[in-house]
Amino acid sequence: xxxxxxxxxxxxxxxxxxxxxxxxxxxxxxxxxxxxxxxxxxxxxxxxxxxxxxxxxxxxxxxxxxxxxxxxxxxxxxxxxxxxxxxxxxxxxxxxxxxxxxxxxxxxxxxxxxxxxxxxxxxxxxxxxxxxxxxxxxxxxxxxxxxxxxxxxxxxxxxxxxxxxxxxxxxxxxxxxxxxxxxxxxxxxxxxxxxxxxxxxxxxxxxxxxxxxxxxxxxxxxxxxxxxxxxxxxxxxxxxxxxxxxxxxxxxxxxxxxxxxxxxxxxxxxxxxxxxxxxxxxxxxxxxxxxxxxxxxxxxxxxxxxxxxxxxxxxxxxxxxxxxxxxxxxxxxxxxxxxxxxxxxxxx
Numbered sequence: 001x002x003x004x005x006x007x008x009x010x011x012x013x014x015x016x017x018x019x020x021x022x023x024x025x026x027x028x029x030x031x032x033x034x035x036x037x038x039x040x041x042x043x044x045x046x047x048x049x050x051x052x053x054x055x056x057x058x059x060x061x062x063x064x065x066x067x068x069x070x071x072x073x074x075x076x077x078x079x080x081x082x083x084x085x086x087x088x089x090x091x092x093x094x095x096x097x098x099x100x101x102x103x104x105x106x107x108x109x110x111x112x113x114x115x116x117x118x119x120x121x122x123x124x125x126x127x128x129x130x131x132x133x134x135x136x137x138x139x140x141x142x143x144x145x146x147x148x149x150x151x152x153x154x155x156x157x158x159x160x161x162x163x164x165x166x167x168x169x170x171x172x173x174x175x176x177x178x179x180x181x182x183x184x185x186x187x188x189x190x191x192x193x194x195x196x197x198x199x200x201x202x203x204x205x206x207x208x209x210x211x212x213x214x215x216x217x218x219x220x221x222x223x224x225x226x227x228x229x230x231x232x233x234x235x236x237x238x239x240x241x242x243x244x245x246x247x248x249x250x251x252x253x254x255x256x257x258x259x260x261x262x263x264x265x266x267x268x269x270x271x272x273x274x275x276x277x278x279x280x281x282x283x284x285x286x287x288x289x290x291x292x293x294x295x296x297x298x299x300x301x302x303x304x305x306x307x308x309x310x311x312x313x314x315x316x317x318x319x320x321x322x323x324x325x326x327x328x329x330x331x332x333x334x335x336x337x338x339x340x341x342x343x344x345x346x347x348x
Contacts, residue, residue, distance in 0.1 A: 009219045010250050011045040011195070012038050012236055014265060015071070016087055018227035019051035020290045022270050024064040028074035030268055031066075034224070036078040037260030042252045043236075045108070047085040048075045051229065051290060053112065054086060054093030054101060060323055061092070061290075068097075069104045076105025083107045083134060090121045091321075098127055108134035110166065111157075114319050115145045118153040122160035129161040136195065136219075137162035140320055143173045143286055147185035154186040154194075164193040164219050169208060170320065172201030172230055172279075173286040176211035187216035195219030198234040200226055201283025203275055205234035206242055213248075224261040227269065230289030231279035237261040281307045285314025291326060298327045302334040309333070 015034055019026050031048060038046055048071050050056040050064045057064035068086065075084050085108035086101050098109060109128045111121045118137065128135030137157030142150050154165040167182055174182075179196065186194050196212035198205040198221070209220050222236030240254040275283075279292055287310050295313075299306035312329045 007218060008213065008248070008250055009045060009193075010043060010236070010240070010252060011047060011085065011219055011221045012043050012223060013047040013197070013221050013233060014038075014223040014227050014236070015075070016047040016049050016053070017051060017229055017233050018223050018265075019049070019064070020062070020229035020293070021227050021232065021273060022268060023293065024050055024057065024062045025270075026064070026071060027066055028070055030264075031071050031074040032078050033264050034260065035075045037256070037264055038224075039078065039080055039082050040253075041256035041260065044082045044251075045085060046075065046079060046082055047087065047110065048072060049086040052087075052089060052092055054088045054097035056089070056092050058092075060321075062293075069100060072101060072104035072106055079105070085110060085134075085136075087112055087138070088124055089113070089320075090124050095124060095127050098124065099131065102131045102133060106133065108136070110136040110138040111162070112138040112140060115139045115142045115150060115153060118156040122156065125157060125160040125162050135162055136164040136166055138166040138168060138197070140168045140170045141286075141288065142167045142169060142182055143171060143178065144317065144319070147181045150182045151185040151189040155189050158190045158192045162192060164195050165190055166195035166197055166219065166221075167212070167217075168197040169199055170197075170229075170288050171286045172199030172205065172283040172289060174208060175202075175204065176207055179208045179211045180215040183212045183215035183217050193218045195221065197221040199228065199230050199283070199289050200233065200235070201231045201275065201279050201289065203231075205232075206239050209234045209239060210242070210246075224257065224265040225269070226273045227265055228273075228289070230282045230292050231275045232273040235261075278306045278310065281310045285311050287314045287318060288320045290320065291318070291323060294323045294326050298330040302330040304330045304333045
């Protein structure tokens with residue numbers, strides 16, 4: 001059975017979430033090349049900017065090589081009539097950042113909070129609508145709240161003006177059934193569209209995205225070659241190919257996506273986007289995907305196995321913006337002489 005492509009909307013986040021995977025070293029030239037390739041492949045929604053969004057460039061989150069507005073200008077120069085999106089996490093970015101982004105070609109915003117903190121972003125959602133942007137609410141770490149709580153947070157975002165509410169599996173932790181339960185709960189509570197942003201730490205990003213669609217999600221995120229935090233995002237080139245085999249027409253040229261992924265994105269990767277023991281641990285422990293590089297860095301500095309740092313961060317229920325907790329854990333384990341598997345045993 002063939003599904004009408006108008007049912008679903010693919011959003012590519014190679015140039016936003018992928019920023020985490022290349023230490024935020026994204027140039028305007030690379031941005032233009034990727035956007036041009038995505039547009040040629042039929043992608044209509046493209047997210048650009050620092051991995052942590054507007055105002056995200058910092059010592060804590062990682063300094064960006066290029067200012068967000070310069071990336072927006074580069075993208076806008078080749079994006080045609082597709083929509084340029086960016087992310088705003090209240091507290092990192094401010095409302096004036098969003099106004100500035102709109103002046104540089106941004107036509108959509110994903111206003112982002114932790115899954116239980118939608119109340120902090122309601123005025124930012126309202127501003128997005130006031131500026132005429134396609135405005136999404138974006139709930140991170142949705143595995144950390146039960147379906148009924150996720151649904152209530154989504155309702156708050158919709159009432160503030162969100163036209164789409166996204167469920168982000170920021171840790172790549174959820175199984176298909178867990179994704180479907182949450183999407184179905186949100187779908188039964190809001191009248192706006194529902195989106196899914198999957199990470200691949202357990203190797204389930206494509207399957208989870210398809211499961212979300214079965215439960216009623218109509219916006220689906222991906223990135224070329226999976227470029228993103230942790231083990232990466234739903235790999236858009238793979239997802240488009242699987243969708244085609246299933247008879248789901250997303251309006252995308254999967255072969256063109258493969259070419260941009262292979263010829264443009266993979267050569268820019270600082271390391272392969274693979275499920276190694278650290279990124280797999282992120283999925284297992286339910287830890288924010290962007291913690292990966294910080295865990296590797298502090299683990300090396302303090303002589304502590306990064307996997308043990310991530311497991312402890314999971315036990316402490318660390319969330320986005322608490323990257324400094326990883327250094328505290330590494331220092332604590334180092335001072336106690338807990339390295340390798342001894343850290344795991346000593347922390348119990």
